[in-house]
Structure formats: structure tokens, C-alpha cells
Amino acid sequence: MANFNRPSFGRGNPGGFLYNTPVIRTLLYANVGVFLFEMFFGKLRLSGVPIDAYIVKYLYLWPIGSGNFYPWQLFSYMFLHDTGGIMHIAINMLVLWMFGSQFETLWGPKKFLTYYFLCGLGGAVAHLIISPILGGGMGPLIGASGAIFGLMIAYGLLFPDTLIYVMFIIPMKAKYAIGVFVALEFMSVGSADNVGHLAHLGGAVVGLIYLLATEGGFKLFSGYRGMRRSESSNSWSSRPAGGNIFRRKPSDDDDAIDAEYHDIGGTATKTRISGARIITQEDIDRILDKIAASGYQNLSEEEREILIEASRKMDRGN
Numbered sequence: 001m002a003n004f005n006r007p008s009f010g011r012g013n014p015g016g017f018l019y020n021t022p023v024i025r026t027l028l029y030a031n032v033g034v035f036l037f038e039m040f041f042g043k044l045r046l047s048g049v050p051i052d053a054y055i056v057k058y059l060y061l062w063p064i065g066s067g068n069f070y071p072w073q074l075f076s077y078m079f080l081h082d083t084g085g086i087m088h089i090a091i092n093m094l095v096l097w098m099f100g101s102q103f104e105t106l107w108g109p110k111k112f113l114t115y116y117f118l119c120g121l122g123g124a125v126a127h128l129i130i131s132p133i134l135g136g137g138m139g140p141l142i143g144a145s146g147a148i149f150g151l152m153i154a155y156g157l158l159f160p161d162t163l164i165y166v167m168f169i170i171p172m173k174a175k176y177a178i179g180v181f182v183a184l185e186f187m188s189v190g191s192a193d194n195v196g197h198l199a200h201l202g203g204a205v206v207g208l209i210y211l212l213a214t215e216g217g218f219k220l221f222s223g224y225r226g227m228r229r230s231e232s233s234n235s236w237s238s239r240p241a242g243g244n245i246f247r248r249k250p251s252d253d254d255d256a257i258d259a260e261y262h263d264i265g266g267t268a269t270k271t272r273i274s275g276a277r278i279i280t281q282e283d284i285d286r287i288l289d290k291i292a293a294s295g296y297q298n299l300s301e302e303e304r305e306i307l308i309e310a311s312r313k314m315d316r317g318n
Contacts, residue, residue: 020308021101023109027116028093031079031144039083055080060140061124063132068140078120080142092144099151102159102291105307118210119150119203126202134190134198141196146203149185152178153207157220159291279306 042052061077062068081089104112123146155162156178164177172180182204188197211220287303299307 020304021104023104023113023116024097024100027096027100031081031089031093031096034079035081035083035089038080042083056140060142061127062140064128065132074121074124075117077124077140077142078117078144078147081144082142088143092148095148095151096144099148099155103151103154105304106291115150115154115207115210116147119207120144120147122146122150122206123196123199123203126205127196127199130198130202141199143196143199145196146199149182149200149203150207150210152181153204154211157208157211158215279309284310 038052038055042050042055044051046054057068058070059073059076059080060068061073062070081092100112100116103115107115124141126146127141156174160173160175162174163171164174166172166177166180182201185197185200185204188195189201191197212218283306287299287307290299290303
């Protein structure tokens with residue numbers, strides 16, 4: 001689908017390129033693991049019935065009135081992909097890694113996982129409710145695409161001017177590329193192509209609602225680089241577009257030379273990186289501006305360490 005700005009391959013990290021993103025790592029392993037299991041063992045029989053048949057009946061997302069619907073399918077369908085070809089899962093996992101890794105680092109594992117599953121759930125609900133109204137949706141639904149479209153919407157809004165390469169060839173700003181993808185989904189609703197376009201749009205809509213609620217309301221549309229500090233005081237101005245996830249309140253000892261703090265959600269704690277590097281709010285502000293301008297992949301190793309430690313602090317504080 002696109003060649004996005006990619007996160008680091010984890011130079012110097014023993015766990016490789018997924019070392020600092022445990023949620024992404026788990027989601028990738030789970031999706032690929034289920035895909036390979038069904039591909040290699042789906043034809044095996046239990047009590048004379050192929051394992052594939054059990055998976056289709058109990059784990060695919062079936063319409064509510066079909067007689068095959070079970071509540072857990074609202075989540076299980078996200079981990080299943082068409083074993084008849086590799087492109088479905090390959091594109092979803094590629095986008096999950098490229099976009100998701102940046103958001104897990106910025107938001108922390110807890111918020112990222114919440115967002116991911118809410119978008120996937122939104123895709124499921126849109127498919128179950130709207131598809132029958134339009135005369136479709138009687139078959140089962142599988143795939144992580146609803147959650148993936150939620151990530152795409154987030155990237156287009158929070159990093160609107162970051163350059164991505166559509167089809168690995170065409171350079172486009174994220175806000176335009178994601179806009180094109182969403183427009184194509186709208187245009188494809190009702191088509192007989194066996195693709196859950198409403199699930200894609202449902203994930204995107206739920207993602208948008210979540211971002212509006214948590215990342216600064218309609219100021220979000222002014223772009224991630226709307227993040228600015230008030231020139232007249234030490235406090236942050238009203239929460240800007242893209243959400244200042246490292247927002248802080250001024251403290252009396254801001255000017256202290258020996259101040260060692262790491263502020264997450266307005267709570268100050270003292271933190272050092274690698275035993276020597278003191279994290280300040282100015283460091284975080286500079287790094288976020290750099291991401292907005294040129295992408296996560298252009299951060300130095302030290303800057304990545306600062307963001308990773310910041311996201312861990314934030315996640316523990318939630």
C-alpha cells in the first residue's frame with residue numbers, strides 16, 4: 001500500500017527491531033502465528049471435521065442473525081486473514097509495524113492497545129449494523145483492517161506533513177495519502193469485491209472520535225506541529241492538535257540547575273537516561289517537533305531512548 005517512514009531496526013538492542021514495542025511484537029506474532037497455523041494445520045480433522053471449519057464457525061465474525069454469531073468474534077476476527085493468499089495479512093502487518101511502532105512509542109503500550117482494539121471493534125460494529133441495511137454483510141468478516149485504518153487516520157492527523165511513498169513510488173504527504181485511501185473506501189462501499197469496506201471505514205471513524213476526545217478536539221485538524229509553548233509563561237497553552245502527551249504544569253523549581261524531572265500528565269518525577277542524561281520537557285518538545293518535521297526514523301539513538309522512557313513513565317502513570 002505504501003512505504004511509510006519506518007521506525008528503527010533497533011541497533012544495539014538484543015531483541016531486534018521490535019525490542020522497544022512489545023505490543024506491536026505481540027500483535028505481529030499473534031496474527032502471523034494464527035495465519036501459519038491455519039495454513040498448515042487447517043485441513044487436519046478433529047472428530048472428522050477439519051480444524052478450518054471450527055475456525056470459520058467460531059472465530060470469524062458472523063452476522064448477528066446468522067445463528068453463528070458469538071460475542072468473542074468481535075475481537076477474534078481481527079487475528080484471522082485469508083489463507084488463500086499472502087497479500088491481505090502482509091499489507092496489514094506492514095502498516096501495523098510502520099505506523100503502530102511510532103504510536104506505541106509515543107503513547108505507551110496501554111493507550112496504543114486500547115486505541116487499536118477500539119478501532120477494530122468499531123470496524124466490526126459498522127459491518128454488523130450497516131452492511132445489512134445496504135443489503136450486504138451476510139457472510140463472515142475477517143482481518144485486522146478496521147484497526148489498521150484507525151492507525152492510518154491517526155497518522156494522517158498527527159503527522160500530516162510527513163512524506164510517505166504510496167505503492168513505494170509516489171511521494172505524498174500523509175494527510176493527502178490517507179485522505180485518498182479513505183475516499184476510495186467510501187467509493188467502494190456496496191461493490192461486489194468481497195472486501196469489508198464498511199469495516200475499514202468503521203475503524204477509521206472510531207479512531208477519529210477517539211482522537212478528537214483525547215488529542216485536543218477539533219484543533220487536531222491543524223496538525224501535530226500545532227504543538228507550541230506559550231511565550232508569556234512557563235505553562236503549556238491549551239492542548240494543541242495532535243495532543244501534547246508529555247504536557248506538564250509549571251513547577252517552582254523549573255529554573256533549578258540541578259532539577260531532574262520527567263513530567264508525564266502533569267506529574268513530575270526525576271529520571272536519568274543511561275545514568276547521566278537528564279530528561280527535560282524541552283528535550284521532549286524538541287523531539288516531537290523533529291518527528292513532525294522529518295519522521296521518527298530520523299531520530300538519534302539518544303532521542304529514541306528519551307521517548308521510550310517517557311512513554312514508559314506515562315504508561316505506568318495511567
